[in-house]
Structures are given as C-alpha cells and as structure tokens.
Amino acid sequence: MLLLLFRLSFLSFFPSLSLSQHFAPTGTKPHHRISVSLNFKQRKQREEKRRMMMKLDTSGLESFSAAVPSAMAAAEDQLFAPPSFDLPAGCADFDKFQMEAKQTLKHAKGTTTLAFIFNQGVIVAADSRASMGGYISSQSVKKIIEINPYMLGTMAGGAADCQFWHRNLGIKCRLHELANKRRISVTGASKLLANILYSYRGMGLSIGTMIAGWDEKGPGLYYVDSEGGRLKGNRFSVGSGSPYAYGVLDNGYRPDMTVDEAHELARRAIYHATFRDGASGGVVSVYHVGPNGWKKLSGDDVSELHYKYYPVQPTPVEHEMVDAPPA
Amino acid sequence: MSIFEYNGSALVAMVGKNCFAIASDRRLGVQLQTVATDFQRVFKIHDRLYIGLSGLATDAQTMYQKLVFRHKLYQLREERDMKPQTFASLVSALLYEKRFGPFFCQPVIAGLGDNDEPFICTMDCLGAKELAKDFVVSGTASESLYGACESMYKPDMEPEELFETISQALLSSVDRDCLSGWGGYVLLVYAALLTPTEVQEKILKGRMD
Numbered sequence: 001m002l003l004l005l006f007r008l009s010f011l012s013f014f015p016s017l018s019l020s021q022h023f024a025p026t027g028t029k030p031h032h033r034i035s036v037s038l039n040f041k042q043r044k045q046r047e048e049k050r051r052m053m054m055k056l057d058t059s060g061l062e063s064f065s066a067a068v069p070s071a072m073a074a075a076e077d078q079l080f081a082p083p084s085f086d087l088p089a090g091c092a093d094f095d096k097f098q099m100e101a102k103q104t105l106k107h108a109k110g111t112t113t114l115a116f117i118f119n120q121g122v123i124v125a126a127d128s129r130a131s132m133g134g135y136i137s138s139q140s141v142k143k144i145i146e147i148n149p150y151m152l153g154t155m156a157g158g159a160a161d162c163q164f165w166h167r168n169l170g171i172k173c174r175l176h177e178l179a180n181k182r183r184i185s186v187t188g189a190s191k192l193l194a195n196i197l198y199s200y201r202g203m204g205l206s207i208g209t210m211i212a213g214w215d216e217k218g219p220g221l222y223y224v225d226s227e228g229g230r231l232k233g234n235r236f237s238v239g240s241g242s243p244y245a246y247g248v249l250d251n252g253y254r255p256d257m258t259v260d261e262a263h264e265l266a267r268r269a270i271y272h273a274t275f276r277d278g279a280s281g282g283v284v285s286v287y288h289v290g291p292n293g294w295k296k297l298s299g300d301d302v303s304e305l306h307y308k309y310y311p312v313q314p315t316p317v318e319h320e321m322v323d324a325p326p327a
Numbered sequence: 328m329s330i331f332e333y334n335g336s337a338l339v340a341m342v343g344k345n346c347f348a349i350a351s352d353r354r355l356g357v358q359l360q361t362v363a364t365d366f367q368r369v370f371k372i373h374d375r376l377y378i379g380l381s382g383l384a385t386d387a388q389t390m391y392q393k394l395v396f397r398h399k400l401y402q403l404r405e406e407r408d409m410k411p412q413t414f415a416s417l418v419s420a421l422l423y424e425k426r427f428g429p430f431f432c433q434p435v436i437a438g439l440g441d442n443d444e445p446f447i448c449t450m451d452c453l454g455a456k457e458l459a460k461d462f463v464v465s466g467t468a469s470e471s472l473y474g475a476c477e478s479m480y481k482p483d484m485e486p487e488e489l490f491e492t493i494s495q496a497l498l499s500s501v502d503r504d505c506l507s508g509w510g511g512y513v514l515l516v517y518a519a520l521l522t523p524t525e526v527q528e529k530i531l532k533g534r535m536d
Contacts, residue, residue: 134328134332134467139502275536276360276361277359278359281505282536302535303535
C-alpha cells in the first residue's frame, strides 16, 4: 500500500519536474524519504523501483516532448518545445562514436622512416607517400623536416601534426639559442618536443618522429611520439613499413661503415619497405648529419631502384591454374 | 578496411573494333603487406571467353573453379562452347544463389560473341549485371579506373591502340591505389580474318611500390 502511494505521488510530480529531471543525475533519491525499517523483501522491491525510476530518468533524456504525458504535450509544445531532433544514426552510443571519429583521424602512420647513428654521424631516410586509407593522396611528401641547419626531424603519422610541431620546435630551438648564446643540444630539443606532446596526450595527435642532430657531445638520435614516449637510441625505424626496414637495416648495420655504405644501406632498407608495404612508396630521400650540419645525399624514385636492383628477366610462372590433362 | 579491400585488386575490360582487352594488376596482399607480385586474376573459360575476378582472392579462385566445372558440363551436354551472354547469366545466377552469404568477388566478363561481336560486362558481388558498350572496371582502384578509362577511351580502336589505352589506364590508376599494382597483366583477343582468334598476353612493367 505504501509503495503504491509512493509511486503515484512520484508520477504526479513528474510532469512539472520534467525540466529538472533532465539534468538530475540518475543516482539521486526522490524527495520523499520514508525512514522505516524494511525487511529484506521490501528492500529488494525498493531497490527495483529505484532502478526503474533510474530508467525513467534516462528516458527523459531522449526527447523532451516524449517524456511529457500527452495531456500537457500540446500546450508544452507551443510554449517550451525546444528544437528537438533525433540523434544521427550510429549515435546511440555517443562515446563509441567519438572514439570512432578519433580513429578515422588517426592516419595509422602509413609511412617508412629510419635513422641510425654510426661513426661518421647520423643517416636519416624516409619515403614520400601519403595515403588516406587505400587512396594515395600524394607521392611527393617531404617527410624529413629541417628543424635547423644541424638538426633534422622525421614525419610519421598525421602530416599536419608533424609539420606544425616540428616548425614549433624549430622556433623554440632558435629562442633557446638567442637566450643562451649557444645551440640547443639534441637531448634538449627532443625533451622540449616530448614535453609538449605529453601535454596533448589523449587528444588525438598522431606523431611518431625521430630527432637527429649533431651537437657538442657528437651525434644524437631520439625517438619521440605522441603518446609522450621519448627514447634515446642508435637505430630506429618508424611507420607501417618499419618491420621491413628493420630487417634490412639490422642485417647490414656496422658502426664503422663509410658514409657511402651507410647511404646505400639506408636507401636499400627504405626501398624494401616500399616494396612490401602498401602505404609506403614514392621517392627515397637520404640525409646525412655530420659535424658541420646536415646534407641531403639523394632522392631516388623507388620504382627505378627496383628495376636497378632486380633487372627484368623472364621468370617462370609459379602459380598457374591449368586444366587437367586429357586422359 | 572492408573485406573487399583485404587482398586488393584492379580489373578493367575494354571493347575495340572486333577485339576486346582485359587487364588486371598482379598484387596479392594481406591488407597493407604485399605477399605476391604474380597473382593471376584473369582466367580463361574458353578460347573466346575470359573472366576476371576482383575482391577477396580466395573467393575469386573458388568462383573460377565452380565456373570451369559448370562450363565443362555445358560443353559435354551441348557439344559447343558457351556464348558470353549465356555465361554472364550463369555467373549472375551462381552469385545470387549465395544472396545471404555472398562470395566477396566482383567479376568482369569479356568475350567474343556471334559474328565476332565483343561483349563485356561486370557484376557486383550479388550478381547484378551491368552491360557496357565501352569499358567496365572493378576492384579497389575502380574509382581511379573509371576516371582514367572515361578520359582515355575512344570507340572502335584497333588492337594495338586498344592495348596501349588499356595499359595506360590501368597503370595510371593503380599508381593512385595503395592496395593494387606491382605490375600489370593485359590480355588482348581479336578476331582476325585469317586465323580464328588471336590472343596476346603481355605483362606490364609498372611501379613496384
């Protein structure tokens, strides 16, 4: 009896409270508080009702006019009807939709870049393809960014993100030079970038970059990404084609290579990555960073490299569907 | 990426003067990774009828095996080869049989019919036929192919010119697609006056990235 009265009174409140009900959090207790010790069964029923009332709460969130009983609806419509609309299809779960939207902007780092330190300095190499899903949007993207005459950064991930933040880093490095009357170290520059990217963590930036340069301590190479990671190392490759590049790079690497050997190794590694990976291609650019700054060594079209490394020969057909020979 | 973009493919067929050409790319991939660069997508049914199958590679191979089986039965019963129009209807029916669990492949059929009249058609994965008088395209690079074919095609081309046109259209389109390319394969069939039909198969040197 008690419970029935309780429910009726709640419903009578509902139309006039409908506005506040919109914004009431789902877990709040209703106004009436009956402090009576209830047995287990009554407590269970209370809980169920509360859960049902919580359901009532959320139903009000769907559409303003739907929540209001029909008697009031006509009047309410003319007076209060806000511009109500159906959420777009696929938006029933808004959090998932937002996650998917961020996912589409994530360019999945379709590229191949690599950099390694050896006795004569740092070699930096990259391909030049930009892809949007399956479509090739450009075959001539500059993925090695010149931060200043003695430091280079590579681009992997979102092109806009990389271009903007590398330019920003160049500005900060120049300001450091002016303020301290000496060049910034590679350690310092990579730390500046890593700290900026860490502060934007989780907001959807997509950057996987390597900062390579030559400072007072000699050659320096750091890997910095948009998750906020920063690693010091001797050999790195970043992007969707990196497994293929690592295979060639790790096999041919020696610390005591000449500049020409290192150049050829980097070019070969990127070429093999462009062959196997669909999201890498275009032109291989190779740079060398020495004590006097960086210098671009070559920019070769990957397709021409293929026919140079593997000239055309008549190849035996491996898979051919043939008819069964007649009996 | 959808199931049609899992392996990657590009197919085009064009009609010329008493001849037709059918061309495909040669890549077999697993999403972005390239696994083979000599994958066959254009298959012979009989001397004057060829079918290219784009989309999921395993479904393309299975479809081909089913079609060869059906055609051989037809040859035994009717004691002659199938006409291209009949074959197109056969493919369409086979695809629609699997309406609620389809084969994920899009065929491109090209053949010489009666009076050496070239016949081309394409279908979606459920068997909706699209007959065309000029060219048909299929695969992950289909949008680029439509553009390239539309601008390069002329009616009543001679076999040599048709070969050039279809090769250029194919190569320029797959250069804009991550999932297809790595070479090209062109098959040109024309009804010559002296010999019954002449078939030319050529492998194209394309970008390997």
